[in-house]
Amino acid sequence: MLKYLIPAGLFAILIVFFFVGLGRDKETLPSPLIGKAAPVFDLPTVEDPAQRISNNAFAGRMYVVNVWATWCVGCRQEHEALMEIAGRNEVPIVGLNWKDQLDLAQQWLRELGNPYVVNAFDAEGRVAIDWGVYGAPETFLIDAQGKVIHKHVAPLTVEIWNRDFVPLLQNVKAGS
């Protein structure tokens, strides 16, 4: 009896091991930034490169940083959801335009609509490295103390926003 039970048992362990592995999301990497102070940036704006924008301008309130680019297919996919979320006026969305061309980015905002309060133009991708960006679109939520409290990688949808972001917005409002 044991002769059959041992291999069967080992096989069962393997199955469990692989099954757990299958279900795990290997695309999304944990961000070491969660719970830490958001990296400060100071960049030209997409809207007018003569102007600059720093996220220090949002100190003391919650804001969202959304990393996007015109070459990013997922960004086009999530754009409609961003427009809808921005329309609710829950929290300002700051765009971080990543390694893009200024004219293409401006054209994108004109044609698809602009859900952002302002767009920072990170042509060299240096700010993106500070934020640990590895694949647009990425969306960060920063609290009033300037800490990163949530990060979503992959295109945002209204469902994901309602599920993962909205409760965090309410928590902070209730606490204050």
Added chain:
Amino acid sequence: MRALPVILMLLLVSAQTFAIDTERAFEDEAQQARYERLSRELRCLQCRSETIADSNASLASDLRRQLRELMAAGKSDAEIMQYMTDRYSDYVLYKPPLAPRTWLLWAAPALFVLGGAMAAVIVIRRKAQLPEEDPADPGLGAS
């Protein structure tokens, strides 16, 4: 057909010439060697199974630029690795650190060898205890 092994060997040797990062980063021989070593220890996070030395993804070239700048600024290896893990977590390291959550990863080879050895010992000892001729199996003895 005789040329085949030669071709294979040449392909093996030519691996260096497929390198993505062909431009020399540092004049100094030692710094260049250090740059090449470090860029092979960092993972490109856009294309997970490549190091930043082997990848032509835009993030990899950005990280190579960052590595060059940090080295030029006189940062130590540990400081550079800290800079990278602060932003991209331990996942950016091609060689994962020895930590409580990675013990299984590091112990796996030893566990497999141990498991194999135990199985071998059990099988050998059981075989040794069997009688020379199996009375239940006349077929083998007859042939």
